[in-house]
Amino acid sequence: xxxxxxxxxxxxxxxxxxxxxxxxxxxxxxxxxxxxxxxxxxxxxxxxxxxxxxxxxxxxxxxxxxxxxxxxxxxxxxxxxxxxxxxxxxxxxxxxxxxxxxxxxxxxxxxxxxxxxxxxxxxxxxxxxxxxxxxxxxxxxxxxxxxxxxxxxxxxxxxxxxxxxxxxxxxxxxxxxxxxxxxxxxxxxxxxxxxxxxxxxxxxxxxxxxxxxxxxxxxxxxxxxxxxxxxxxxxxxxxxxxxxxxxxxxxxxxxxxxxxxxxxxxxxxxxxxxxxxxxxxxxxxxxxxxxxxxxxxxxxxxxxxxxxxxxxxxxxxxxxxxxxxxxxxxxxxxxxxxxxxxxxxxxxxxxxxxxxxxxxxxxxxxxxxxxxxxxxxxxxxxxxxxxxxxxxxxxxxxxxxxxxxxxxxxxxxxxxxxxxxxxxxxxxxxxxxxxxxxxxxxxxxxxxxxxxxxxxxxxxxxxxxxxxxxxxxxxxxxxxxxxxxxxxxxxxxxxxxxxxxxxxxxxxxxxxxxxxxxxxxxxxxxxxxxxxxxxxxxxxxxxxxxxxxxxxxxxxxxxxxxxxxxxxxxxxxxxxxxxxxxxxxxxxxxxxx
Numbered sequence: 001x002x003x004x005x006x007x008x009x010x011x012x013x014x015x016x017x018x019x020x021x022x023x024x025x026x027x028x029x030x031x032x033x034x035x036x037x038x039x040x041x042x043x044x045x046x047x048x049x050x051x052x053x054x055x056x057x058x059x060x061x062x063x064x065x066x067x068x069x070x071x072x073x074x075x076x077x078x079x080x081x082x083x084x085x086x087x088x089x090x091x092x093x094x095x096x097x098x099x100x101x102x103x104x105x106x107x108x109x110x111x112x113x114x115x116x117x118x119x120x121x122x123x124x125x126x127x128x129x130x131x132x133x134x135x136x137x138x139x140x141x142x143x144x145x146x147x148x149x150x151x152x153x154x155x156x157x158x159x160x161x162x163x164x165x166x167x168x169x170x171x172x173x174x175x176x177x178x179x180x181x182x183x184x185x186x187x188x189x190x191x192x193x194x195x196x197x198x199x200x201x202x203x204x205x206x207x208x209x210x211x212x213x214x215x216x217x218x219x220x221x222x223x224x225x226x227x228x229x230x231x232x233x234x235x236x237x238x239x240x241x242x243x244x245x246x247x248x249x250x251x252x253x254x255x256x257x258x259x260x261x262x263x264x265x266x267x268x269x270x271x272x273x274x275x276x277x278x279x280x281x282x283x284x285x286x287x288x289x290x291x292x293x294x295x296x297x298x299x300x301x302x303x304x305x306x307x308x309x310x311x312x313x314x315x316x317x318x319x320x321x322x323x324x325x326x327x328x329x330x331x332x333x334x335x336x337x338x339x340x341x342x343x344x345x346x347x348x349x350x351x352x353x354x355x356x357x358x359x360x361x362x363x364x365x366x367x368x369x370x371x372x373x374x375x376x377x378x379x380x381x382x383x384x385x386x387x388x389x390x391x392x393x394x395x396x397x398x399x400x401x402x403x404x405x406x407x408x409x410x411x412x413x414x415x416x417x418x419x420x421x422x423x424x425x426x427x428x429x430x431x432x433x434x435x436x437x438x439x440x441x442x443x444x445x446x447x448x449x450x451x452x453x454x455x456x457x458x459x460x461x462x463x464x465x466x467x468x469x470x471x472x473x474x475x476x477x478x479x480x481x482x483x484x485x486x487x488x489x490x491x492x493x494x495x496x497x498x499x500x501x502x503x504x505x506x507x508x509x510x511x512x513x514x515x516x517x518x519x520x521x522x523x524x525x526x527x528x529x530x531x532x533x534x535x536x537x538x539x540x541x542x543x544x545x546x547x548x549x550x551x552x553x554x555x556x557x558x559x560x561x562x563x564x565x566x567x568x569x570x571x572x573x574x575x576x577x578x579x580x581x582x583x584x585x586x587x588x589x590x591x592x593x
């Protein structure tokens with residue numbers, strides 16, 4: 001099944017003046033402030049464009065004082081440590097200003113919090129298994145032949161309900177083979193997915209005969225990182241793993257994790273992700289290579305903590321889930337951290353029943369056999385509905401291997417494009433048809449492939465203002481038969497609104513910092529700055545320096561600073577026609593001497 005909804009969401013920038021008192025910490029950042037300092041706190045993830053030579057990459061690293069900390073070779077992503085004289089935001093700003101033409105993507109190596117609700121001792125039974133119809137599925141299949149990767153804090157290697165089903169994995173945090181559980185979260189997740197069944201011991205996982213691969217990605221406080229999670233997913237893909245479970249918050253915001261999920265998908269597997277425990281709407285759009293699981297309770301109601309939004313694909317039990325615990329025990333836990341492995345277990349049953357299914361077919365089997373909850377069809381709270389393992393296995397067994405397909409889909413029709421902003425072109429078209437089924441569409445700008453999508457729309461966010469572009473699209477099927485091209489859609493983007501186009505700390509000493517920025521219209525501007533608040537405290541931007549000359553390139557020097565100190569700053573610019581715009585708040589650190 002195609003996702004049947006557009007998962008490419010454009011984000012509009014919010015501009016305007018803000019109060020001088022700015023809270024720099026979100027709830028996620030506040031949680032991160034409570035954990036001990038970690039080497040990953042100085043890491044950023046850099047991916048260069050393919051045309052950039054090794055020598056030019058090394059030059060970029062040298063100029064920005066970046067030290068190689070690792071590499072995700074399968075994705076072409078460098079894990080870089082920033083100088084202790086810089087903040088990560090400072091390094092990102094400089095890279096974006098001075099080397100934008102060389103870089104495909106750059107992001108902070110974010111810390112991802114395990115999304116666990118404290119143990120619930122009031123409901124110690126495996127209610128979730130019959131709710132998911134797992135026992136009925138077990139009459140046919142129990143998960144044999146499938147390996148589930150558990151990207152987490154490790155797995156207890158001596159637990160009687162797990163030990164004999166563990167296969168060798170890797171510790172991506174310490175870069176060694178020790179994958180014992182250092183926090184306790186991973187053992188609980190592993191038990192939900194695949195605790196051994198029919199052994200007269202403890203509990204059973206949804207896919208109780210599946211193998212489990214421990215992929216340790218966390219520090220001892222339970223935080224995983226974009227780099228370690230991405231490394232785990234690509235490692236699992238290279239070792240024949242069909243499913244990788246990721247029970248952490250904030251995963252959707254990482255382009256590197258998305259690339260790793262695409263890598264696994266291309267090798268025939270899926271990444272299953274916990275939707276989150278905020279209880280609130282999440283603007284994340286998700287993607288077709290990941291399956292996001294929301295949480296339900298024993299009454300098939302949405303768990304109050306379960307995050308909702310466009311990314312949610314399915315729901316699964318996630319309240320009072322009785323599972324394995326570190327040290328050989330058992331306990332009841334709650335969170336989308338457990339809805340996710342319950343979903344991964346159901347997918348393992350699907351693939352165990354029919355190993356020849358493609359990732360898209362496995363998704364389709366899962367999505368079309370759920371119990372529909374909430375609004376009919378897909379909705380933002382339950383996705384397609386609550387997972388039904390028996391119905392999914394029954395459908396998987398009916399899907400036979402097709403004869404070789406040599407028929408291409410029909411060409412997409414009526415391709416049209418609009419430019420809602422100066423930085424985005426929105427495309428849509430009429431779906432193609434195919435004798436077996438359309439798998440997706442390739443979108444081209446001129447002769448260059450922009451990307452692929454499973455929907456009949458696409459957003460190009462890499463366009464410039466006041467520029468004309470031509471687009472075509474082609475459909476492809478599971479056999480990689482490619483249709484003829486659609487009609488050509490020509491779109492001209494409008495003139496850009498007044499904006500700050502780049503900014504960075506371009507030089508600094510122990511007591512000064514030079515801030516440079518550019519705007520797309522002649523303007524004046526002021527840099528407001530102040531000491532960065534610690535541990536999530538409020539930062540006050542009470543100091544200022546102004547460039548009163550109307551121009552498109554600006555430089556101001558902040559003086560009288562304290563050595564080896566972190567500062568926050570924001571640029572506020574005014575055009576000659578009265579427009580105002582503000583940059584995001586960024587940070588820098590003065591030199592020690």
